[in-house]
Amino acid sequence: MEGQLYLKQNNIKATKARIYIMGLLLNSDSAITADYIYESSVDKKLFIDLSTVYRTLELLEEKSLVDKFDLGGGMNSFIIKKLGHKHTVECSKCHRELEIDCPMNQIDELIRNKTGFTPIEHELNIKGICEQCKKAGFL
Amino acid sequence: MEGQLYLKQNNIKATKARIYIMGLLLNSDSAITADYIYESSVDKKLFIDLSTVYRTLELLEEKSLVDKFDLGGGMNSFIIKKLGHKHTVECSKCHRELEIDCPMNQIDELIRNKTGFTPIEHELNIKGICEQCKKAGFL
DNA sequence: CTGCGTGCAAATGCTTTGCATATGT
């Protein structure tokens, strides 16, 4: 029932498929794939179609309820959204600042996937050249 | 002719397709996609088949002459290999160290792709829990 | 009852592969 509430709180029509998927997401501490959700639904004799899984995940992402990670090779995984943060990159030439979404979520997921290591904290510092300065011929 | 030499130096049979692809890679300061190579070959009336492009890139990657970046959505780009480096992550519990390939190449490419900002240097610090400690119930 | 959600099947986009032919050394 947990998933049901969560959906209603976010003005999403609570259907069998969505309730099940939401439940899975709420009870996963790590990111899961569309196929994992599908297979899981098959195990439970629910047979939620893959297209429905994808459409639900897309909806939840639009509503900012889940984060989508690119696993490479065209695969993605999804996790209930946690508080995100931003990073700032500063151009080494013009010193203008550019804000980017923290790219570490991706990295964390890649590392977890390849090595089993679970990243918890990070510190990241990027230096580079912004588009304009690059066009201006600095690099 | 430049590509030709580069290939021979690396014991790769120098064919028309490979020479052209190698030339493109050598003259690109940023990573390029298989499709870009293909289209470029069409423009030059060479019509190198996409499968040939992919097979060549695969070969060059195996020979460690190019780096392959995952652009997300199942797409990749390729760039002549630069000197790579490793990072070390240390488990916050058992303090064992784990060496990983620098994950920033991917990030750099993503940032370049999305914002036009060209990353040059980085500093990266990751803390986390290794697989064994996690299984042991610390997290 | 009415529109939105669903399953099914087919389409997509990038990449990979099988096979017969063409090409480099």
Next chain:
DNA sequence: ACATATGCAAAGCATTTGCACGCAG
């Protein structure tokens, strides 16, 4: 000449889309 590279066409894989039916509100 002979192994290997190539083009072509078809397959593969995760994901997306069109459409007719079904269910939630």
